[in-house]
Structure formats: C-alpha cells, structure tokens
Amino acid sequence: MNPIPAVAPFAEIDPPARLLMGPGPINAHPRVLRAMSAQLLGQFDPEFTGYMNETMALYRQVFQTGNRWTFLVDGTARAGIEAALVSLLEPGDPIVILSAGRFGLLLSEIAERCGAEISVVAAEWGQAIPFSAIEEAVARVKPCVVAAVFGDTSTTIAQPMDGIGRLCARHGALLYVDATATLGGMDVPVDEWGADIVTAGLQKCLAGPSGSAPITISERAAARIDGRRHVEKGIASGGDRPGAGRRIASNYFDLAMLMDYWSERRLNHHTEASTMLYGARECARLVVEEGLERRIARHLLNGQAMARGLEAMGLTLFGDQANKMHNVVGIEIPAGVNGERVRAAMREEFQIEIGSSFGALAGRIWRIGTMGYNCRKDAVLTTLGALEAVLRGEGVDVRSGAAVDAARARYAEG
Template sequence: MTYRDLNTPLRTIMTPGPVEVDPRVLRAMSTPIVGQFDPAFTTIMNEVMEMLRHLFQTKNKWAFPVDGTSRSGIEAMLCSVIEPGDKVLVPIFGRFGYLLTEICERYGAEVHTLECEWGTVFDQKVIIDEVRRISPKITAIVHGETSTGCMQPLDQIGAACRELDCLLIVDAVATTGGTPVKVDEWFIDGLIAGTQKCLSVPSGMAPITFNDRVEKVINARKKVERGISTDEDRIREQQLNHSFIKSNYFDLSMLQDYWGPRRLNHHTEATSMLYALREGLRILLEEGLDARFNRHLHHERALIAGIEAMGLALYGNRECKLPMVTCVTVPAGVEPESVRSMLLHEFGIEIASSFGPLHGKIWRIGSMGYSCRKENILFVLGALEAVLIRHGAKVETGKALQAALDVYQEKI
C-alpha cells in the first residue's frame, strides 16, 4: 500500500488549545538531533530551566518540563506529593477541577471538594475558610478554567495556605504565558503549565515548577521508597510500603536527578520538543511578559467589542473572565455544531464547543499566544457573522468588524 505525502489543511485555530504554533518554533523543531547527555544538549536543558523561572516569576531551583501533555505534569506533581490517606482540598468551578479530583483519588487521597456555579469563581475567603476547617495537606486548584472561560484569583489563597502549612498546587495550563502567574508572590508551592496554549508550542511537554516545601515532601518519600541509608530507613520502609510514589515515569524525585547536576538517566528526552519549548520561551521573553499580557488583553477587548456589537451575549461573570478564552452564548434556534462545522469547512476556522452542562450552550473562542493576532480576531468575527446569517440568526450586520476596528484604532 502506498500512502500520500502528509498534507494537513491550513487552519485558523481559535480554540482554547491547541493553538497555532509560531513559525519560529516549527523551524526550531527541524534542528538536528544530538544525544541527551551531549554537552550541547545539557546546555539547552539548563537554558530552558532558567527561562522557565523568568516565565513563572520564581526563584525556585526546580523548573523543568515533564515529557507528555499538560496532564502528565499535573499527574507528576500530584502523585509525587500525595500519600494514601492525605487530605486534599479541590475547589471546582469547571471541568478541570473534576480532573484534579480524579487524579488525587487514584493516588489514594481523601479528597474534599468545594463547588460553585459554572461561569463564576470562588471568593478566596471561602476557600481559605475551608482550608482552616479541614486542614488538608494539599489544596489543588485550577487557575484558568477553559471550560467556562473563568479565572480564579489566587493572590490571597497561597499566603493563607502557607500560614496553615498546606501545599498549594496550581493548574496554570491555560494561563501561563498569557496573563500574570506569580509563583513566588502568590506563595504557590507547585505549578503546572502547558505548551500548547499561550506558549504556542505543540502539545507534548508540561513545564512545571516547585519550591523547597514540595521538594522536602518528595525527598522524604524518595528516601523511604528506595530503602537507602540506615536500618531505621529499612524498618520505616516496611511500615510504610504503601506510601511510595506509585509512578516511575512521573516520579519527580527521579526527574530531579535527571534535570539536576547528577544527570542520572531516567528516560530519553524529547529532543525536538525541547528545542520547540526553548524557542517558544525565547520568543516570549523577547516580547516581554508585560507586553505579552497586554497583547492578550488588547485583542480580547477587540473580540468582545465585535461579539457584542453583533448582538451576541457573553457567557459567565465578566469580573472573573479568563483573558484568552471568550465564551459566547449560542443564540436561540441556532444549531451550534452546524455553525462550527461551517466555520471549519468554509473558512478554515476552528472554534470550540464546551463540556458537561455547557455543551451545546456556548462556543469558546480562544485568543492565545501566536493565535492572538489582529488578523485572526477580524477573520473570526467576519466569518462568524456570515455563518450566523446563513443560519437565520438575528445579528447586527456589519457592526462587529467596525467595533473591533474601533478598538484597534484607539491610541494606546
């Protein structure tokens, strides 16, 4: 059997991830392969760690990618600190809070949850009061919920968790690189990012960072797990053999040995993906964090102006809106999947539906990383208006693009 050359269609990807990959990143991925312990490659590893510290706004020693999609980083962080019976608090305000709950339960945690209505977030005091009430070892929370387009404030929760001796683990997959994520200032103990969203790198790595509080937990388990050092350790190993880190691949104690100066072999590094991450981070730092965050806000304003001028309604509480995901309520009488299909097949534009109780009720338009560009915003607004007219929806014809152009022509 003969197979044709790979020829994927060109798309304008306006989803909450994956997003369009920066052309510079694609070029970097064609860089020749070198061995993972070649000094040229270990230099790249060190550079990536340093650039991640700048991105995360942290002085943490540990900042490196886990090979795998964003979920691999989440699982690595949680499985390395959770021991069976540990109390974990998970505040849920969308689909990915349930994911955190499932992962914690799989590793034997006693999970306590808080839930609020989708489209809203928690008052930080509610979470802090619950931490005081149940005294969990870990609070695990999503920063930006792409399923609802909402962003949870964290600036008070971390300080309270630190005071109450609770680790704060944050899923910042959707927000890292698109809005401020201040690891040290917000007292975040462990944080997980993703490459395929605001970093505009293909899916396949999960940058993480963690501080000495997390490292202390990991290293205490590492000593027991490997049965090293003293007779007392061996006795403790027998007593606590149920509490070892269950995963080999996601064991952060082993990844520390791999990414640290010892360079102990753990797995074969995803060489081309690391090239991609390095270039994505280099692009981000060249642009500057503040400039990048402001770019996402600027294009979000233009997108919102166009959507509302068209006569469509946004979903969710505007006060807690995620800057790089805009949720639009599907107009009455319109078949949402038919609209998405026509956008894709007639215009080459992809937008997203949603999950669970919001499936079929909203569209999610992403404006992340390299996809967050003026031409993309104008294109999706014009195409969405045309498709809605073809579907018989009542829209304010011609107003969407003008409203967006008004934003772009403002003096900044």
C-alpha cells in the same frame, strides 16, 4: 491464520492551513516549528545538557520564580498535573480542590487515584470561587495540599489567586496551581502567589504544540517530594522523616527522579524528548524577548477586541466577566441555532476552528481563543467576520460589519 489485509499507500501528511481559534491547541509559532526541525543530540551530550540548563533558566523568567526546580515534564499538560499530584499525595492525605469547571474535576479524578481524602470547594460553572469559602475549607480540613486551576478553559473563568498561597502557608498546606491555559498570556507570578508547584502546557498562550509540560517546584514542595523518595530495599534517603520511604505510585511521573535527571548529576530516568525540548525552549525565548508585561497586555487587548465584536453581534458572553480569562471567551449559542453546524461551516468554508464545550455546558456555549501566535489583530477580525457571515446564513439577525467595526474601535483605543 487470517491474512493481513493489504492497505493502499497513504499520502504524505498535508493538513489544511486552519486558523485554530478555539480554546487550544492553537497554531504554533513558526519559530517554534523551525526549532523543532533541528538535529537530534544524545541526551547527555554537553550541547544538549546546555540546552536543558537554558530551558530551566528561561522558564524561571516565564514563571516569575527563583525556584531551582523549574524544568519540563515530557508529556502533554496533563502529564505535569499528574506528576505534581502523584508526587505530593499519599493514600489518606487530605486535599482541598477548588473546582468550578472540567479541569477542577480532573484534579479530583487524579487525587482519587492517589487515594487522597478529597474535599471540594465548588462554584457554579461560569463563576469564580469566593475566597471566604476557600478559607473556611482549609481551616476545617487542614489539608496537605490545596489544588486550583488558574484559568479553566471549559468555563473561560480565571480563579483569583491572591491570598491563597498565604492561607496555605498559615495552615501548613502546599499550593498546587494548574496554569496550563494562562502561562504566557495572563500574569502568573509564582513566587508572589506563594505557589509551591505550578504546571503548564505549550499549546495555549506559549504558542507551541502539545507534548511538553513546564513545571516549577518550590523548596518546600521539593522537600516533601524528596521525603517520599523510595530506594532499594525500602530504605528512603529521607531517613525517619514523616512519609519517608513510601513508594510514589508512578515511575514516569516521579518528580524526585525527574529532579535527579534535571540536576547536575543527570541521573538517567528516561530519554529526553529532544524535539519537544527544542520547541519548549523557543516558546520561552519568545516570551522573554517580547517581555511578560507586553505579552500579557497583548492578550488582554486582543481578548477584549474579540469580546467587543461578539457583543456587537448581539451575542451574550458566558460567565462572570469580572473574572474572565484574557485569552478565551465563552459565548452562549443563540436559541434555535445548531452550534455544531456553525462550527462546521466555520471550519469548512473559512478554515477557522472555534470550540464547543462539554459537561454541564455541552451544546450551550462556543469558546473562542486569542492565544499565543493567534493572539493578533488580523486573526481576531477574520474570525469575527467569518462568524458573522455564518450566523447570518443561519438566520440570526446580525448587522453586517458590526462585529469587525466594534473590534477595530477597541484597537483604536490603544
């Protein structure tokens, strides 16, 4: 038996105080971090179930919905996405997926694992999908579900959602929307859109850490999920309704079981991630205190100031600017510039992180976010000044002070 090698004692975690200005995660708001240091409670303690109820009420305001089923899925944003799709889809179900970036591809990856019949409506990365193409696909396929990403950070483009919910309703389809990167920073009016399930994450505009996925579910979607409920001996609570009794592939991500857990009955499903719930609750409190209108305007202003500064450096913004996300901007890496060396210099010399990209855009663009706690004037100006200095060091012809001056001019406009 080989001896286990000795390991020197590791030091206490002491990460550098970096300014995270990439596409997410971002720096968590200090109030969120304080909330997450609170004492743990038992998951059925009346104090704790009270916090659960408050969290549901708060996220109804954030999602702009009256949906009863508005709660948290324990896990990163992808946990919410997977919970939605595995709970809606059965083998052979037709689904139309709107795909114009990496996270549209993710929807297809998950739907494929569910055994769904996938029809993709695609656009070139950097472009939004025309409504006419969506309309044609839904009429032709007659899907059970239409799935879309509202704000794909891989491309920095926001897919227009107007009319898609009404289109789905006319054709008997449910609409799922991934709002991971936009909730709390762009307008996500769930009821107005007619969306049936919308999921998000904390680590973008909500100013928290990754690890909890807010979700809201319409009554139409809840009825389909409940109709798939599987109980002992294969007898479904839904009787002989279509789909009743078919087993959902996942236990952990079974939304029917999660709805039972978050209902007044509190049927045990898992041990709630107490610390993450404290953080998610505080994220929502911050949104409600600021007000959605003011918060969205703040993200728009800071995003525009960042974009103005980048253009003043002579950099080219990536993609269709008419459909650009408020809170993330893509920049084409200048010819001859080593994009990763620039990112390393930003991180090592200025303690600022900006993002690269992947897939079709790997090595072609940088992505800079202005989200949540980092969506503020000083963070924008500091990032622009640092990037300008690094680019000059790389031999790029950048006029000193131009970027910061342009951003300050945008702030002066109000």
